[in-house]
Amino acid sequence: MYQNQASLHFPNGFLWGGATAANQVEGGWDEGGKGMTIQDCLPYREVGVADFTKQFAYSSADLAEALAAGPEANYPKRRAIDFYHHYKEDIALFAEMGFKVLRVSICWSRIYTDPRDPEPNEEGIAFYEDMFRECRKHGIEPLVTLSHYDPPLALVTDYQGWYSREVIGLFVKYARTCFERFGHLVKYWLTFNEVDAMLRHAVTSGGLIEDRFPGKNFDEVIYQAMHHQMVASAQAVKLCHEMVPGLQVGCMMTKLCFYPYSCKPEDNLATQQRMRGVYRYVDIQVFGEYPRYLWKEMEQKGVSIEYRPEDMELLREGTVDFVSFSYYMTSCMAADTEGLDMAPGNTVNGVKNPYLPSSEWGWQTDASGLRYSLVELYDRYRKPLFIVENGLGARDTLEEDGSVHDPYRAAYLEEHVRAMSDAINLDGVDLIGYTWWGCIDLVSESTRQMSKRYGFIYVDMDDYGNGTQKRYKKDSFDYYKQVIESNGTNL
Ligand code: BGP
Numbered sequence: 001m002y003q004n005q006a007s008l009h010f011p012n013g014f015l016w017g018g019a020t021a022a023n024q025v026e027g028g029w030d031e032g033g034k035g036m037t038i039q040d041c042l043p044y045r046e047v048g049v050a051d052f053t054k055q056f057a058y059s060s061a062d063l064a065e066a067l068a069a070g071p072e073a074n075y076p077k078r079r080a081i082d083f084y085h086h087y088k089e090d091i092a093l094f095a096e097m098g099f100k101v102l103r104v105s106i107c108w109s110r111i112y113t114d115p116r117d118p119e120p121n122e123e124g125i126a127f128y129e130d131m132f133r134e135c136r137k138h139g140i141e142p143l144v145t146l147s148h149y150d151p152p153l154a155l156v157t158d159y160q161g162w163y164s165r166e167v168i169g170l171f172v173k174y175a176r177t178c179f180e181r182f183g184h185l186v187k188y189w190l191t192f193n194e195v196d197a198m199l200r201h202a203v204t205s206g207g208l209i210e211d212r213f214p215g216k217n218f219d220e221v222i223y224q225a226m227h228h229q230m231v232a233s234a235q236a237v238k239l240c241h242e243m244v245p246g247l248q249v250g251c252m253m254t255k256l257c258f259y260p261y262s263c264k265p266e267d268n269l270a271t272q273q274r275m276r277g278v279y280r281y282v283d284i285q286v287f288g289e290y291p292r293y294l295w296k297e298m299e300q301k302g303v304s305i306e307y308r309p310e311d312m313e314l315l316r317e318g319t320v321d322f323v324s325f326s327y328y329m330t331s332c333m334a335a336d337t338e339g340l341d342m343a344p345g346n347t348v349n350g351v352k353n354p355y356l357p358s359s360e361w362g363w364q365t366d367a368s369g370l371r372y373s374l375v376e377l378y379d380r381y382r383k384p385l386f387i388v389e390n391g392l393g394a395r396d397t398l399e400e401d402g403s404v405h406d407p408y409r410a411a412y413l414e415e416h417v418r419a420m421s422d423a424i425n426l427d428g429v430d431l432i433g434y435t436w437w438g439c440i441d442l443v444s445e446s447t448r449q450m451s452k453r454y455g456f457i458y459v460d461m462d463d464y465g466n467g468t469q470k471r472y473k474k475d476s477f478d479y480y481k482q483v484i485e486s487n488g489t490n491l
Contacts, residue, residue, distance in 0.1 A: 001411070002367035004418040006425040010488040015141065015432055017101035018094060018439020018456075019389050021148035021193065023077055025442045026107065028084030033121040035109035036153040038207060039077045041066035044448050044463070056201035060211050063156070076443040076450065081459045082469055083440075087131050089471065090440055093457055095138035097477060098484035102140050103388050103435045104131070105148035105193065108174050115152045115170040120177045132185040142186045143388065143435065145252065146175055146236065148193040149445065151207035161207025162198070162225035168232040175236040176243070183244035190324055190388070191233040194254040195281050198226055200348065204445075220303035230284050231311045234318025248321040250386060251285035254278070254348075255325040255377065257369045258333040261351045266335035274333045279380065286323060286381045288316040322432065323381050326389030330356070330369035361393060361452065367415035374423035374431060384432045390416055391437035393444060393452040396474065404458045404474035413476065414491045417483060436480070440471070456480050 023039040030036075041063055083090060094102055108115065110124030135142045155161055155170075175191075198205035199222055206225040210218050237249045256278045260267040276293055283291045289312065298304065331343045331350025341352040344362035356364040370390070377385055392412040396404050413436065423429040438444075438454025441461075449463045456477040461467035482490055 019103035
């Protein structure tokens with residue numbers, strides 16, 4: 001358990017809250033004029049802890065099979081926890097915990113049924129407008145991600161995902177509509193969730209299916225698609241600033257953190273190299289240009305990307321206002337991993353750290369690593385930081401009396417809050433907020449299961465679509481309430 005070294009203290013107005021994403025909570029996959037997204041077509045697979053990457057191995061045949069299957073075939077994402085119909089009840093529960101901020105994502109396919117449509121879908125707009133108003137009614141500031149792992153299906157079937165340059169224009173049109181219609185209700189925006197993720201799961205981040213690029217180097221496809229996302233993101237940031245001065249747009253990265261496995265110089269060098277891989281695209285979004293090491297990386301892989309001179313101008317003009325990130329765990333790097341135990345952690349493997357406890361899914365809990373990461377990020381970027389994902393996935397038991405005892409979740413929260421406080425008070429980090437991932441149980445991204453639960457609120461749904469969808473407060477609900485009420489000082 002991390003013990004804070006300075007007294008606990010958080011700035012006034014610190015944004016405490018929770019985070020979700022449309023594809024993991026909404027359901028209502030064919031309601032309200034919504035078009036299909038790739039998430040509506042991902043099959044549920046039972047895979048072992050060490051095999052999560054298999055979830056993301058996705059072929060055209062898988063897609064065809066998913067499209068041919070009946071509407072309930074892809075239960076987890078298509079129905080999720082039905083936030084689409086329960087949002088008022090859920091937001092009231094978040095308000096009861098004292099949330100100052102709620103991170104949600106907008107599903108592009110609700111705003112444009114088909115991304116090529118000239119006009120937006122008013123029913124989709126009305127849904128989000130009402131949800132944001134509901135947040136505001138309770139004094140909750142919405143924090144909105146424009147794209148969280150759910151590219152519209154048409155981008156995959158009728159384009160080549162983000163590899164197609166035309167997608168930039170489609171995304172910017174969508175972003176413009178969001179700023180225009182929600183700019184008065186939403187102050188904080190994020191462009192792409194975990195912007196570095198396309199290199200790990202190309203289909204959900206980039207709409208890229210490898211077999212649709214016969215004869216092409218798939219690495220090159222990914223770097224090209226990343227370039228298009230960078231340009232689209234910069235254009236959206238610039239547009240937002242022009243359209244509604246005062247709004248804040250951030251980038252969002254997976255804050256992976258690797259320690260050298262030993263003090264061997266080779267392990268240190270390997271760690272440094274690995275960490276550059278974590279920062280490469282955020283460097284563009286913050287500094288407005290490709291870092292030299294990214295050009296070198298592409299050169300070494302024998303790939304080259306196409307770009308226009310005006311792209312580079314846009315990257316300079318569309319830099320972000322703050323840096324947000326997800327943080328769950330740390331692991332180690334070694335130059336030679338032979339004979340070492342590995343930690344599967346999400347879709348990113350690392351060498352197991354013998355000093356850290358692991359969750360059932362191999363994620364190694366490390367609150368010190370959060371403080372370490374905050375310092376690293378602040379020293380590198382000198383921008384306000386926002387933790388927009390942090391949390392513990394665990395199996396919970398719903399007792400007969402409707403209670404859920406989850407001391408492990410409160411303990412995880414407690415030590416991460418202690419570490420954040422030290423980063424602010426001792427290390428001088430400018431941290432503006434914290435949103436706990438999956439503040440209400442939702443469908444897990446890597447397992448596509450309900451049974452890996454993050455919430456302070458339990459939702460009665462299982463991995464196969466059975467359950468009442470009833471919401472229950474877990475013990476951690478009251479704990480988080482107490483944390484927020486005391487502005488992080490009563491832990
Ligand atoms: C992040 C994603 C989220 C979320 C979280 C937890 O990478 O941005 O969408 O799912 O990880 O991961 P999981 O659901 O796999 O436990």
